[in-house]
Amino acid sequence: MPPKFGTSGLRGLVTDLTDDLVHAHVRAFLAACPHGGAVHVGRDLRDSSPRIAATVIAAIRGAGLLAVDCGAVPTPALAMSAMARGHAAVMVTGSHIPADRNGLKFYLPSGEIAKTDEAAILAALNEGGAPDGATEGALEQDADCAARYVARYRDGFGAQALSGLRIGVYEHSSVARETLAEIVAALGGKVVRIARSDSFIPVDTEAVDPETRTALSGWTAEHRLDAIVSTDGDADRPMVTNARGALVPGDVLGPLTAQLLGARIVVTPVSSNTLVEAMEGFEVRRSQIGSPFVIAGMEEALAEDPAAQVVGYEANGGFLLGFEARGPEGAIAPLMTRDAVLPIVAPLAAARAKRCGLEELAAQLPPRFTAADRVQEIPSDRSMALVEALRASADERAAFFDTGSDETGIDETDGLRVGFANGEVVHLRPSGNAPECRLYTEADSAERAQALLEAHMTRLAERLGARA
Structure with a gap:
């Protein structure tokens, strides 16, 4: 199957993602979409990602634009950093698909690309994309991208939000394995590192295999954990277990997170658990599956009321924040891209505040x-x-x-x-x-x-x- 380009970006076999193909798609993106004069570049931990990221950076600089190399960072950290400076971004990742595949995710200065941007990029691809610049663009290294992402949660939740909790961080090959451990520690949790892999493991948080489920249960018992947390490869989808090692689905983490943040409008795909409709205080709007459709629903709510307290989430757990929310200790700025950390931290913090476990917290929701x-x-x-x-x-x-x-x-x-x-x-x-x-x-x-x-x-x- 040849590489395919869509709203989730470009994906295909590594052998088919040639330098010429990657270069052409990056130049098409630059020709079709706003970029603010610079593009931030991040990557996951696949063996193929450094080579592809180097090609992306060369294509950006060749077009005469500033390339900001953020290195191996979570996708939402990259998006947050680029959006804060009014720049575009490209993440080199195949997300949860196998290691022999990879891809590119594209971000505008305002966030993820939409279906209209996809059509424009495809048109620009056929027309040759952005031309070479008169001079080569500069290269900037951003070593603090992940640190700013950690600060987002430390400042919003505070140093005691997870105090007293033993949290296992299932590291595997997630690009967020260091960042996630730093966030848990910054919020007062005791970090127990589990199962780091030197080779890439494709973790799909929506379809966790039986062997991994058994391992999660064993780890919680062995290490006496209150929860295990992890993400998919590029860290825009969470994985969370309760103290028994049983997975807490993404469409349960979503409503719990929305509750803690004081959301009033929830946008979620048709595939998500219908328990959210039975909860008090939410206006629920359903969308097609995929973050671009969730974002479109959120933008519609914000167009109707710029002060709308709107959030979005998917069944895979990725959470999008559309307003400045108030955490236990401070403000949490909007981030209109799929994030794995907020739906990990918020339910754990809520459970600790109520002096119960995640299992008991989830049991308070409607039984679906x-x-x-x-x-x-x-x-x-x-x-x-x-x-x-x-x-x-x-x-x-x-x-x-x-x-x-x-x-x-x-x-x-x-x-x-x-x-x-x-x-x-x-x-x-x-x-x-x-x-x-x-x-x-x-x-x-x-x-x-x-x-x-x-x-x-x-x-x-x-x-x-x-x-x-």
């Missing part, structure tokens, strides 16, 4: 539970053909879906989301940026949601001709 997984290495057209067949035929849906209850309706906002009379939900969605088909389930108990997931994953793999 989700599960998610995906069938990988499936061409997108095959997944789309299956979804279309199910969408078009009630008989096909009756043969595929098995909840023991009658269908009550379908939602086609993004993929095919089917509701049933017993309140259960099964949702299929072909990925827009990887060769995989995602499956989401929702029910009134965690056990039932997992059972629905496992049964339908087997059926989905069979229909797609793959192994679950």
Whole structure:
């Protein structure tokens, strides 16, 4: 599958991400989008990322612009740093996809690129992109990018927010492994470092494999931890467990974070847990899946009321802050890009303040539970053909879906989301940026949601001709 460019950026096999291809996409971005005269560049810890980042920097400087090299930093730290100076940014990362793949994420001075920017970049790609500059642009090193990100949380939450808690930091190959440990320590938590990897591990926080789940449970018991925290490869998606080592889903972390920050409007994709609608104090607006759609919903709310206390989150846990919130100790500035740290710190701080664990805190929410997984290495057209067949035929849906209850309706906002009379939900969605088909389930108990997931994953793999 050749490299694909979309709103999530450019992604493809490392062998296909040649210097010429990377150079052309960076120059197209510079031609099509505002950049403020400079571009900040960061990268994750994949073996291929330094080479690709060097090519990105060369393309920026060749266009006569300042390149700010931030090194290996979390994606939200890079975006925060660039936006604070009114500059664009490029993050070299494949996020949660395997190590033999990589990619680029593009940021405007105002935040993530939108669908309209995607179209403009593709048009500029066909027209040759930005030309060479009259002189080579300067190169600046920014060694303090991650430190400013740590300060964001220290200043907002204070030095005692996690005091008394033993927090495991599952390091693997996350680019945030040092930064996350520094943040936990700065907030008073005791850091226990776990399972650092010298090779890249593709961690998908929305579809954690059984072996990792077992390891998380074992680590919490072995080290007597109150929680384990981690992120995906580029640190825009969180991973959090409770004291038993059980994962706390992203669409539970999201409402808990929104509560602590005093949000009034919540924008979240159609795939997120419906418990948020049952909570008091929120106006909930649903979107298609993907941070650009969440951002569009947040921007719509801010256009209606510039003082709107609006946040967004995805089922993967990435959290977006659209207003200046008040933390326990200070202001937390808006950050309209997907962030992993805020939905890690806020629920832990809230649980400590209430003198309970994350499990008890989550138990106070309305009892709705989700599960998610995906069938990988499936061409997108095959997944789309299956979804279309199910969408078009009630008989096909009756043969595929098995909840023991009658269908009550379908939602086609993004993929095919089917509701049933017993309140259960099964949702299929072909990925827009990887060769995989995602499956989401929702029910009134965690056990039932997992059972629905496992049964339908087997059926989905069979229909797609793959192994679950």
